[in-house]
Amino acid sequence: MKNNISQYSIELNKFVIDNNNYDTTTNYNNNYNDNNYDNNYINRTTKENNDFYYKKRNDNINNLGETNNVLFLCYDETNDDCTTCDKYRKNYMSNMQISNNIDINKLNDLNDYFFILGSTSTSRKYILKKSNLNFLSIRIHIDEKKIGCRKKNDPFTLTSNISVAKGLKLLSMIKKDSQLKEQIFELAQKKKIILLVGDEVIYCNNKIYEKPTNQKEATDFLKSYNNNKCFSYSSITLIDYETEKIVTGIDESVINIYDMNDNIIKNILEDSSIYFCAGALKIENIYMHKHINVIKGNIDSIFGLSINLLFHLLTIL
Template sequence: MKSLSAAASSLLVLGSGSSTRKLILSEMGLQFEVHKPDIDEKAIRYADPVELVLALGKAKAAALLHGPQSADFAARSAFLLTGDQVVVWDGQILEKPESEEEARRFIEGYGALPPKTVGSCVVTDAVTGEQWSAVDEATIYFEPIPQAAVDALIAAGDVYYCAGGLMVEHPLVEPHVKRIDGTIDSVMGLKKETVQRLLEAAHAARAERTDST
Protein backbone atom coordinates (compact mmCIF):
# COMPACT_ATOMS: atom_id res chain seq x y z
CA MET A 1 0.00 0.00 0.00
CA LYS A 2 2.88 2.32 -0.65
CA SER A 3 0.85 4.71 -2.78
CA LEU A 4 -1.84 4.98 -0.12
CA SER A 5 0.51 5.74 2.75
CA ALA A 6 2.12 8.43 0.63
CA ALA A 7 -1.16 10.32 0.76
CA ALA A 8 -1.52 10.11 4.54
CA SER A 9 -2.46 13.80 4.66
CA SER A 10 -5.76 12.94 2.96
CA LEU A 11 -8.66 12.04 5.21
CA LEU A 12 -10.41 8.73 4.54
CA VAL A 13 -14.08 8.78 5.52
CA LEU A 14 -15.95 5.50 5.86
CA GLY A 15 -19.60 6.19 5.14
CA SER A 16 -20.90 3.18 7.04
CA GLY A 17 -21.62 2.11 10.59
CA SER A 18 -20.82 -1.53 9.76
CA SER A 19 -18.50 -3.13 12.31
CA THR A 20 -17.18 -5.59 9.71
CA ARG A 21 -16.29 -2.82 7.24
CA LYS A 22 -14.46 -0.98 10.03
CA LEU A 23 -12.61 -4.19 10.89
CA ILE A 24 -11.60 -4.76 7.26
CA LEU A 25 -10.17 -1.24 6.87
CA SER A 26 -8.33 -1.60 10.18
CA GLU A 27 -6.84 -4.90 9.01
CA MET A 28 -5.60 -3.06 5.91
CA GLY A 29 -3.74 -0.63 8.15
CA LEU A 30 -5.81 2.35 6.99
CA GLN A 31 -6.68 5.25 9.27
CA PHE A 32 -10.19 6.57 8.83
CA GLU A 33 -13.11 8.39 10.37
CA VAL A 34 -16.67 7.07 10.40
CA HIS A 35 -19.53 9.30 9.24
CA LYS A 36 -22.77 7.44 8.61
CA PRO A 37 -24.82 9.03 5.80
CA ASP A 38 -28.52 9.60 6.32
CA ILE A 39 -30.44 8.19 3.35
CA ASP A 40 -33.72 6.36 2.84
CA GLU A 41 -32.44 3.08 1.42
CA LYS A 42 -35.95 1.77 0.81
CA ALA A 43 -36.60 4.66 -1.60
CA ILE A 44 -33.89 3.37 -3.96
CA ARG A 45 -35.15 0.32 -5.86
CA TYR A 46 -33.65 -1.65 -8.74
CA ALA A 47 -34.48 -5.20 -9.80
CA ASP A 48 -30.86 -5.83 -10.74
CA PRO A 49 -28.67 -6.32 -7.63
CA VAL A 50 -25.59 -4.77 -9.24
CA GLU A 51 -27.50 -1.62 -10.16
CA LEU A 52 -29.06 -1.54 -6.69
CA VAL A 53 -25.84 -1.71 -4.67
CA LEU A 54 -24.10 0.81 -6.94
CA ALA A 55 -27.02 3.23 -6.65
CA LEU A 56 -27.05 2.87 -2.86
CA GLY A 57 -23.29 3.35 -2.58
CA LYS A 58 -23.43 6.48 -4.73
CA ALA A 59 -26.46 7.83 -2.83
CA LYS A 60 -24.54 7.49 0.43
CA ALA A 61 -21.60 9.36 -1.10
CA ALA A 62 -23.94 12.13 -2.30
CA ALA A 63 -25.42 12.44 1.20
CA LEU A 64 -21.93 13.00 2.61
CA LEU A 65 -20.89 15.33 -0.23
CA HIS A 66 -23.90 17.57 0.34
CA GLY A 67 -24.26 17.07 4.08
CA PRO A 68 -23.37 19.40 6.97
CA GLN A 69 -19.70 18.33 6.95
CA SER A 70 -19.14 18.61 3.21
CA ALA A 71 -17.01 21.76 3.48
CA ASP A 72 -14.85 20.13 6.14
CA PHE A 73 -14.35 17.02 4.01
CA ALA A 74 -13.29 19.16 1.03
CA ALA A 75 -10.98 21.32 3.15
CA ARG A 76 -9.28 18.19 4.45
CA SER A 77 -8.98 16.69 0.93
CA ALA A 78 -11.04 13.69 1.99
CA PHE A 79 -11.79 10.55 0.09
CA LEU A 80 -15.20 9.08 0.88
CA LEU A 81 -15.60 5.31 0.95
CA THR A 82 -19.19 4.10 0.70
CA GLY A 83 -20.99 1.00 -0.49
CA ASP A 84 -23.80 -1.41 0.08
CA GLN A 85 -24.42 -5.12 -0.04
CA VAL A 86 -27.35 -7.40 -0.74
CA VAL A 87 -27.71 -11.15 -0.73
CA VAL A 88 -29.23 -12.90 -3.74
CA TRP A 89 -30.93 -16.24 -3.08
CA ASP A 90 -33.11 -18.22 -5.46
CA GLY A 91 -33.36 -15.18 -7.73
CA GLN A 92 -34.52 -12.91 -4.91
CA ILE A 93 -32.71 -9.88 -3.51
CA LEU A 94 -32.51 -10.23 0.27
CA GLU A 95 -31.74 -7.23 2.44
CA LYS A 96 -31.65 -7.03 6.24
CA PRO A 97 -34.39 -9.24 7.75
CA GLU A 98 -37.16 -7.25 9.37
CA SER A 99 -38.70 -10.00 11.49
CA GLU A 100 -37.84 -13.27 13.21
CA GLU A 101 -39.86 -15.16 10.62
CA GLU A 102 -37.96 -13.54 7.75
CA ALA A 103 -34.56 -14.11 9.39
CA ARG A 104 -35.39 -17.78 9.98
CA ARG A 105 -36.58 -18.27 6.40
CA PHE A 106 -33.40 -16.69 5.03
CA ILE A 107 -30.96 -18.70 7.17
CA GLU A 108 -32.74 -22.03 6.83
CA GLY A 109 -32.87 -21.63 3.05
CA TYR A 110 -29.10 -21.38 2.66
CA GLY A 111 -28.63 -25.11 3.21
CA ALA A 112 -30.83 -25.85 0.20
CA LEU A 113 -29.59 -23.21 -2.26
CA PRO A 114 -26.35 -21.19 -2.04
CA PRO A 115 -26.68 -17.46 -1.42
CA LYS A 116 -24.60 -14.93 -3.34
CA THR A 117 -23.38 -11.63 -1.92
CA VAL A 118 -23.31 -8.62 -4.24
CA GLY A 119 -21.48 -5.64 -2.79
CA SER A 120 -20.43 -2.24 -4.10
CA CYS A 121 -17.41 -0.14 -3.22
CA VAL A 122 -17.50 3.56 -4.17
CA VAL A 123 -14.62 5.98 -3.62
CA THR A 124 -15.40 9.68 -4.05
CA ASP A 125 -13.01 12.64 -4.06
CA ALA A 126 -14.68 15.18 -1.77
CA VAL A 127 -12.80 18.00 -3.51
CA THR A 128 -13.86 17.29 -7.11
CA GLY A 129 -16.73 14.81 -6.78
CA GLU A 130 -14.95 12.36 -9.08
CA GLN A 131 -15.86 8.73 -8.38
CA TRP A 132 -14.43 5.25 -8.79
CA SER A 133 -16.63 2.21 -8.21
CA ALA A 134 -16.71 -1.55 -8.47
CA VAL A 135 -18.94 -4.48 -7.55
CA ASP A 136 -17.74 -7.77 -6.07
CA GLU A 137 -19.67 -11.03 -5.84
CA ALA A 138 -19.18 -14.23 -3.85
CA THR A 139 -21.22 -17.43 -3.60
CA ILE A 140 -21.38 -19.38 -0.33
CA TYR A 141 -22.16 -23.09 -0.20
CA PHE A 142 -23.63 -24.34 3.09
CA GLU A 143 -24.54 -27.64 4.59
CA PRO A 144 -27.87 -27.42 6.44
CA ILE A 145 -27.55 -25.18 9.51
CA PRO A 146 -28.89 -26.94 12.64
CA GLN A 147 -32.10 -25.64 14.16
CA ALA A 148 -30.39 -24.91 17.47
CA ALA A 149 -27.82 -22.71 15.71
CA VAL A 150 -30.56 -20.84 13.83
CA ASP A 151 -32.44 -20.24 17.09
CA ALA A 152 -29.30 -18.94 18.82
CA LEU A 153 -28.43 -16.63 15.93
CA ILE A 154 -31.89 -15.09 15.92
CA ALA A 155 -31.95 -14.75 19.71
CA ALA A 156 -28.59 -12.90 19.64
CA GLY A 157 -30.06 -10.38 17.19
CA ASP A 158 -26.98 -9.63 15.07
CA VAL A 159 -28.59 -11.17 11.98
CA TYR A 160 -30.96 -8.20 11.76
CA TYR A 161 -28.02 -5.93 10.88
CA CYS A 162 -26.73 -8.09 8.00
CA ALA A 163 -28.02 -8.40 4.46
CA GLY A 164 -29.92 -11.65 4.25
CA GLY A 165 -29.08 -12.34 7.90
CA LEU A 166 -25.85 -13.78 6.49
CA MET A 167 -22.97 -14.05 8.98
CA VAL A 168 -20.45 -16.56 7.61
CA GLU A 169 -17.81 -15.45 10.13
CA HIS A 170 -20.04 -16.24 13.14
CA PRO A 171 -18.84 -19.27 15.17
CA LEU A 172 -22.31 -20.82 14.92
CA VAL A 173 -22.30 -20.52 11.13
CA GLU A 174 -18.68 -20.97 10.04
CA PRO A 175 -18.55 -24.76 10.72
CA HIS A 176 -21.39 -25.24 8.22
CA VAL A 177 -19.74 -23.39 5.32
CA LYS A 178 -18.58 -25.94 2.75
CA ARG A 179 -16.84 -23.49 0.42
CA ILE A 180 -16.86 -19.91 -0.82
CA ASP A 181 -16.47 -18.98 -4.48
CA GLY A 182 -14.96 -15.55 -3.87
CA THR A 183 -13.27 -13.99 -0.86
CA ILE A 184 -14.37 -13.88 2.77
CA ASP A 185 -13.77 -10.11 2.98
CA SER A 186 -16.10 -9.62 0.01
CA VAL A 187 -18.76 -11.65 1.84
CA MET A 188 -18.22 -9.50 4.94
CA GLY A 189 -18.86 -6.29 3.00
CA LEU A 190 -15.61 -4.98 1.47
CA LYS A 191 -13.06 -6.75 -0.69
CA LYS A 192 -9.63 -5.49 0.38
CA GLU A 193 -8.17 -5.81 -3.11
CA THR A 194 -10.97 -3.64 -4.52
CA VAL A 195 -10.62 -1.01 -1.79
CA GLN A 196 -6.90 -0.77 -2.45
CA ARG A 197 -7.34 -0.59 -6.23
CA LEU A 198 -9.96 2.18 -6.09
CA LEU A 199 -8.08 4.23 -3.51
CA GLU A 200 -4.88 3.96 -5.53
CA ALA A 201 -6.74 5.13 -8.65
CA ALA A 202 -8.21 8.06 -6.72
CA HIS A 203 -4.84 9.09 -5.30
CA ALA A 204 -3.21 8.76 -8.74
CA ALA A 205 -5.86 10.99 -10.34
CA ARG A 206 -5.37 13.61 -7.64
CA ALA A 207 -1.59 13.51 -8.03
CA GLU A 208 -1.95 13.93 -11.79
CA ARG A 209 -4.15 17.00 -11.31
CA THR A 210 -1.66 18.46 -8.85
CA ASP A 211 1.26 17.87 -11.22
CA SER A 212 -0.56 19.57 -14.10
CA THR A 213 -1.28 22.78 -12.17
Protein backbone atom coordinates in the same frame (compact mmCIF):
# COMPACT_ATOMS: atom_id res chain seq x y z
CA MET B 1 -11.95 -22.43 5.18
CA LYS B 2 -13.80 -23.01 8.44
CA ASN B 3 -10.62 -22.27 10.38
CA ASN B 4 -10.25 -18.97 8.52
CA ILE B 5 -13.82 -18.00 9.34
CA SER B 6 -13.31 -18.95 12.95
CA GLN B 7 -10.17 -16.80 13.11
CA TYR B 8 -12.04 -13.83 11.66
CA SER B 9 -14.80 -14.46 14.16
CA ILE B 10 -12.39 -14.48 17.08
CA GLU B 11 -10.67 -11.30 15.89
CA LEU B 12 -13.95 -9.47 15.26
CA ASN B 13 -15.44 -10.51 18.59
CA LYS B 14 -12.24 -9.48 20.38
CA PHE B 15 -12.37 -6.18 18.54
CA VAL B 16 -15.93 -5.57 19.74
CA ILE B 17 -15.09 -6.50 23.34
CA ASP B 18 -11.75 -4.71 23.63
CA ASN B 19 -12.63 -1.56 21.74
CA ASN B 20 -15.81 -0.23 23.30
CA ASN B 21 -14.13 3.17 23.47
CA TYR B 22 -12.38 2.65 20.16
CA ASP B 23 -13.74 5.75 18.47
CA THR B 24 -12.60 8.08 21.23
CA THR B 25 -9.22 6.52 21.95
CA THR B 26 -7.82 5.89 18.46
CA ASN B 27 -6.56 8.73 16.31
CA TYR B 28 -8.66 9.54 13.26
CA ASN B 29 -11.26 6.87 13.99
CA ASN B 30 -13.82 9.11 15.69
CA ASN B 31 -17.51 8.77 14.98
CA TYR B 32 -19.65 11.61 13.72
CA ASN B 33 -23.36 10.94 13.99
CA ASP B 34 -25.71 12.41 11.43
CA ASN B 35 -28.79 13.18 13.48
CA ASN B 36 -29.74 16.39 11.72
CA TYR B 37 -30.12 15.29 8.12
CA ASP B 38 -32.98 13.70 6.24
CA ASN B 39 -33.23 12.13 2.79
CA ASN B 40 -34.18 15.31 0.92
CA TYR B 41 -30.93 15.38 -1.03
CA ILE B 42 -31.46 11.84 -2.25
CA ASN B 43 -35.15 12.33 -2.91
CA ARG B 44 -34.40 15.30 -5.12
CA THR B 45 -32.22 13.09 -7.26
CA THR B 46 -34.74 10.29 -7.69
CA LYS B 47 -36.73 9.96 -10.89
CA GLU B 48 -40.43 9.12 -10.94
CA ASN B 49 -39.61 5.54 -11.91
CA ASN B 50 -37.53 5.28 -8.74
CA ASP B 51 -34.27 4.74 -10.63
CA PHE B 52 -31.45 6.61 -8.93
CA TYR B 53 -29.30 8.86 -11.06
CA TYR B 54 -26.58 11.46 -10.62
CA LYS B 55 -27.71 15.05 -10.63
CA LYS B 56 -25.44 17.36 -12.64
CA ARG B 57 -22.60 14.86 -12.66
CA ASN B 58 -21.04 12.48 -15.15
CA ASP B 59 -22.82 9.20 -14.48
CA ASN B 60 -20.91 6.15 -13.37
CA ILE B 61 -24.12 4.14 -13.20
CA ASN B 62 -26.78 4.59 -15.84
CA ASN B 63 -29.91 2.81 -16.97
CA LEU B 64 -29.50 -0.40 -18.94
CA GLY B 65 -28.30 0.28 -22.47
CA GLU B 66 -26.25 3.34 -21.60
CA THR B 67 -22.54 3.57 -20.89
CA ASN B 68 -21.74 2.24 -17.45
CA ASN B 69 -18.48 2.48 -15.53
CA VAL B 70 -19.03 0.11 -12.65
CA LEU B 71 -15.99 -2.00 -11.90
CA PHE B 72 -16.93 -5.61 -11.19
CA LEU B 73 -14.67 -8.19 -9.55
CA CYS B 74 -15.92 -11.73 -10.07
CA TYR B 75 -14.60 -14.28 -7.61
CA ASP B 76 -13.33 -16.47 -10.49
CA GLU B 77 -13.54 -14.98 -13.94
CA THR B 78 -11.84 -17.77 -15.86
CA ASN B 79 -12.52 -21.10 -14.20
CA ASP B 80 -16.15 -20.98 -13.20
CA ASP B 81 -19.03 -20.21 -15.55
CA CYS B 82 -21.56 -17.78 -14.15
CA THR B 83 -24.43 -16.69 -16.38
CA THR B 84 -25.34 -13.91 -13.97
CA CYS B 85 -21.82 -12.48 -14.17
CA ASP B 86 -21.68 -12.90 -17.94
CA LYS B 87 -24.99 -11.06 -18.36
CA TYR B 88 -23.78 -8.28 -16.08
CA ARG B 89 -20.49 -7.84 -17.92
CA LYS B 90 -22.24 -7.76 -21.29
CA ASN B 91 -24.82 -5.19 -20.24
CA TYR B 92 -22.82 -3.05 -17.87
CA MET B 93 -19.09 -3.45 -18.44
CA SER B 94 -18.46 -3.11 -22.16
CA ASN B 95 -16.08 -0.20 -21.62
CA MET B 96 -14.48 -1.22 -18.33
CA GLN B 97 -11.10 -2.89 -18.07
CA ILE B 98 -10.04 -4.71 -14.94
CA SER B 99 -6.42 -4.75 -13.87
CA ASN B 100 -5.80 -8.39 -13.00
CA ASN B 101 -2.55 -7.69 -11.18
CA ILE B 102 -2.53 -4.79 -8.77
CA ASP B 103 0.89 -3.33 -8.16
CA ILE B 104 0.40 -1.69 -4.80
CA ASN B 105 3.69 0.15 -5.25
CA LYS B 106 2.18 2.03 -8.17
CA LEU B 107 -0.54 3.43 -5.96
CA ASN B 108 0.05 6.65 -4.15
CA ASP B 109 1.22 5.86 -0.65
CA LEU B 110 -1.96 4.83 1.15
CA ASN B 111 -0.79 6.93 4.07
CA ASP B 112 -1.40 9.93 1.82
CA TYR B 113 -5.14 9.20 1.85
CA PHE B 114 -7.62 10.14 4.53
CA PHE B 115 -10.89 8.23 4.23
CA ILE B 116 -14.28 9.48 5.34
CA LEU B 117 -16.13 6.24 6.04
CA GLY B 118 -19.88 6.71 5.63
CA SER B 119 -20.65 3.96 8.11
CA THR B 120 -20.26 3.09 11.77
CA SER B 121 -20.18 -0.64 11.02
CA THR B 122 -17.85 -2.41 13.43
CA SER B 123 -16.60 -4.78 10.74
CA ARG B 124 -15.87 -2.01 8.21
CA LYS B 125 -13.96 -0.01 10.80
CA TYR B 126 -12.11 -3.14 11.83
CA ILE B 127 -11.03 -3.85 8.23
CA LEU B 128 -9.76 -0.30 7.71
CA LYS B 129 -7.96 -0.35 11.04
CA LYS B 130 -6.30 -3.69 10.27
CA SER B 131 -5.23 -2.23 6.90
CA ASN B 132 -3.57 0.71 8.69
CA LEU B 133 -5.69 3.26 6.85
CA ASN B 134 -6.53 6.63 8.39
CA PHE B 135 -10.23 7.36 8.53
CA LEU B 136 -13.10 9.15 10.20
CA SER B 137 -16.32 7.21 10.67
CA ILE B 138 -19.55 9.15 10.08
CA ARG B 139 -23.06 7.83 10.55
CA ILE B 140 -25.42 8.64 7.69
CA HIS B 141 -29.16 8.09 7.68
CA ILE B 142 -30.77 7.12 4.42
CA ASP B 143 -33.92 5.19 3.50
CA GLU B 144 -32.47 2.46 1.30
CA LYS B 145 -35.93 1.18 0.36
CA LYS B 146 -36.56 4.40 -1.58
CA ILE B 147 -33.52 3.83 -3.78
CA GLY B 148 -33.32 1.58 -6.81
CA CYS B 149 -35.63 -0.95 -8.41
CA ARG B 150 -36.25 -4.33 -6.79
CA LYS B 151 -38.73 -5.71 -9.31
CA LYS B 152 -36.03 -6.99 -11.67
CA ASN B 153 -34.06 -8.70 -8.90
CA ASP B 154 -30.84 -7.19 -10.24
CA PRO B 155 -28.39 -7.21 -7.31
CA PHE B 156 -25.66 -5.35 -9.22
CA THR B 157 -27.69 -2.26 -10.04
CA LEU B 158 -29.39 -2.16 -6.64
CA THR B 159 -26.27 -2.34 -4.49
CA SER B 160 -24.48 0.13 -6.80
CA ASN B 161 -27.34 2.62 -6.62
CA ILE B 162 -27.59 2.41 -2.85
CA SER B 163 -23.83 2.80 -2.47
CA VAL B 164 -23.76 5.87 -4.72
CA ALA B 165 -26.76 7.36 -2.91
CA LYS B 166 -24.93 6.99 0.39
CA GLY B 167 -21.87 8.66 -1.11
CA LEU B 168 -23.83 11.63 -2.40
CA LYS B 169 -25.61 11.97 0.94
CA LEU B 170 -22.27 11.95 2.73
CA LEU B 171 -20.84 14.56 0.36
CA SER B 172 -23.91 16.75 0.88
CA MET B 173 -23.61 16.44 4.66
CA ILE B 174 -19.99 17.55 4.66
CA LYS B 175 -20.60 20.46 2.29
CA LYS B 176 -23.43 21.76 4.47
CA ASP B 177 -21.73 21.37 7.86
CA SER B 178 -18.87 23.83 8.37
CA GLN B 179 -17.99 22.35 11.76
CA LEU B 180 -17.72 18.84 10.31
CA LYS B 181 -15.72 20.14 7.37
CA GLU B 182 -13.29 21.86 9.71
CA GLN B 183 -12.91 18.67 11.75
CA ILE B 184 -12.18 16.65 8.61
CA PHE B 185 -9.50 19.06 7.36
CA GLU B 186 -7.89 19.11 10.79
CA LEU B 187 -7.75 15.30 10.98
CA ALA B 188 -6.70 14.86 7.35
CA GLN B 189 -3.57 16.98 7.85
CA LYS B 190 -3.33 17.82 4.13
CA LYS B 191 -3.84 14.21 3.04
CA LYS B 192 -6.02 13.48 0.02
CA ILE B 193 -9.61 13.19 1.29
CA ILE B 194 -11.62 10.28 -0.09
CA LEU B 195 -15.24 9.57 0.79
CA LEU B 196 -15.79 5.83 1.21
CA VAL B 197 -19.21 4.18 1.42
CA GLY B 198 -20.44 0.68 0.80
CA ASP B 199 -23.47 -1.52 0.53
CA GLU B 200 -24.11 -5.24 0.37
CA VAL B 201 -26.92 -7.47 -0.80
CA ILE B 202 -27.22 -11.23 -0.85
CA TYR B 203 -28.51 -13.03 -3.93
CA CYS B 204 -30.04 -16.47 -3.51
CA ASN B 205 -32.62 -18.46 -5.49
CA ASN B 206 -32.83 -15.60 -8.01
CA LYS B 207 -33.92 -13.18 -5.28
CA ILE B 208 -32.27 -10.21 -3.59
CA TYR B 209 -31.93 -10.39 0.18
CA GLU B 210 -31.41 -7.15 2.09
CA LYS B 211 -31.38 -6.65 5.85
CA PRO B 212 -34.26 -8.66 7.37
CA THR B 213 -37.08 -6.56 8.77
CA ASN B 214 -38.44 -9.20 11.14
CA GLN B 215 -37.79 -12.67 12.51
CA LYS B 216 -39.89 -14.44 9.88
CA GLU B 217 -37.94 -12.83 7.06
CA ALA B 218 -34.64 -13.67 8.74
CA THR B 219 -35.81 -17.26 9.23
CA ASP B 220 -36.83 -17.58 5.59
CA PHE B 221 -33.45 -16.22 4.47
CA LEU B 222 -31.51 -18.64 6.65
CA LYS B 223 -33.59 -21.66 5.63
CA SER B 224 -33.03 -20.89 1.97
CA TYR B 225 -29.24 -21.09 2.44
CA ASN B 226 -29.26 -24.67 3.72
CA ASN B 227 -27.51 -27.06 1.31
CA ASN B 228 -27.43 -24.22 -1.16
CA LYS B 229 -25.15 -21.46 -2.34
CA CYS B 230 -25.69 -17.74 -2.12
CA PHE B 231 -23.88 -14.76 -3.62
CA SER B 232 -22.65 -11.73 -1.71
CA TYR B 233 -22.44 -8.54 -3.79
CA SER B 234 -20.55 -5.89 -1.87
CA SER B 235 -20.30 -2.47 -3.48
CA ILE B 236 -17.92 0.38 -2.75
CA THR B 237 -18.25 3.98 -3.89
CA LEU B 238 -15.33 6.38 -3.63
CA ILE B 239 -15.68 10.14 -4.06
CA ASP B 240 -12.69 12.45 -4.36
CA TYR B 241 -13.71 15.28 -2.04
CA GLU B 242 -11.83 17.93 -4.01
CA THR B 243 -12.92 17.02 -7.55
CA GLU B 244 -16.15 15.15 -6.64
CA LYS B 245 -15.19 12.42 -9.10
CA ILE B 246 -17.09 9.21 -8.35
CA VAL B 247 -16.08 5.59 -8.95
CA THR B 248 -18.10 2.55 -7.98
CA GLY B 249 -17.33 -1.15 -7.90
CA ILE B 250 -18.81 -4.47 -6.86
CA ASP B 251 -17.04 -7.46 -5.38
CA GLU B 252 -18.64 -10.90 -5.63
CA SER B 253 -18.21 -13.77 -3.20
CA VAL B 254 -19.98 -17.12 -3.15
CA ILE B 255 -20.88 -19.00 0.03
CA ASN B 256 -21.87 -22.67 0.22
CA ILE B 257 -23.78 -23.68 3.37
CA TYR B 258 -24.67 -27.23 4.39
CA ASP B 259 -26.52 -29.14 7.15
CA MET B 260 -27.88 -26.04 8.86
CA ASN B 261 -30.99 -27.51 10.46
CA ASP B 262 -33.88 -25.76 12.22
CA ASN B 263 -32.19 -25.98 15.61
CA ILE B 264 -29.06 -24.28 14.29
CA ILE B 265 -31.20 -21.60 12.64
CA LYS B 266 -33.00 -21.03 15.94
CA ASN B 267 -29.66 -20.45 17.65
CA ILE B 268 -28.56 -18.05 14.92
CA LEU B 269 -31.78 -16.06 15.32
CA GLU B 270 -30.84 -15.35 18.94
CA ASP B 271 -28.02 -13.16 17.63
CA SER B 272 -29.73 -9.77 17.27
CA SER B 273 -26.91 -8.42 15.13
CA ILE B 274 -28.03 -10.53 12.14
CA TYR B 275 -30.75 -7.92 11.54
CA PHE B 276 -27.99 -5.51 10.57
CA CYS B 277 -26.57 -7.98 8.02
CA ALA B 278 -27.79 -8.33 4.45
CA GLY B 279 -29.74 -11.55 4.18
CA ALA B 280 -29.16 -12.19 7.91
CA LEU B 281 -25.88 -13.69 6.68
CA LYS B 282 -23.34 -13.29 9.44
CA ILE B 283 -20.61 -15.76 8.55
CA GLU B 284 -18.70 -15.19 11.79
CA ASN B 285 -21.70 -16.22 13.90
CA ILE B 286 -20.53 -19.07 16.17
CA TYR B 287 -23.29 -21.35 14.89
CA MET B 288 -23.31 -20.39 11.23
CA HIS B 289 -19.60 -20.53 10.44
CA LYS B 290 -19.45 -24.23 11.35
CA HIS B 291 -21.83 -24.98 8.48
CA ILE B 292 -20.07 -23.01 5.77
CA ASN B 293 -18.42 -25.45 3.41
CA VAL B 294 -16.81 -23.16 0.84
CA ILE B 295 -16.27 -19.46 0.34
CA LYS B 296 -15.09 -18.32 -3.08
CA GLY B 297 -13.94 -14.73 -3.03
CA ASN B 298 -12.85 -12.23 -0.40
CA ILE B 299 -14.04 -12.77 3.16
CA ASP B 300 -13.61 -9.06 3.93
CA SER B 301 -16.07 -8.37 1.12
CA ILE B 302 -18.72 -10.41 2.96
CA PHE B 303 -17.94 -8.35 6.05
CA GLY B 304 -18.86 -5.28 3.98
CA LEU B 305 -15.59 -3.85 2.68
CA SER B 306 -13.35 -5.50 0.09
CA ILE B 307 -9.82 -4.13 0.39
CA ASN B 308 -9.02 -5.73 -2.97
CA LEU B 309 -11.82 -3.75 -4.61
CA LEU B 310 -10.79 -0.60 -2.74
CA PHE B 311 -7.28 -0.86 -4.20
CA HIS B 312 -8.68 -1.35 -7.70
CA LEU B 313 -10.96 1.68 -7.39
CA LEU B 314 -8.17 3.90 -6.09
CA THR B 315 -6.17 3.18 -9.24
CA ILE B 316 -8.95 4.59 -11.45
CA LEU B 317 -10.18 7.42 -9.21
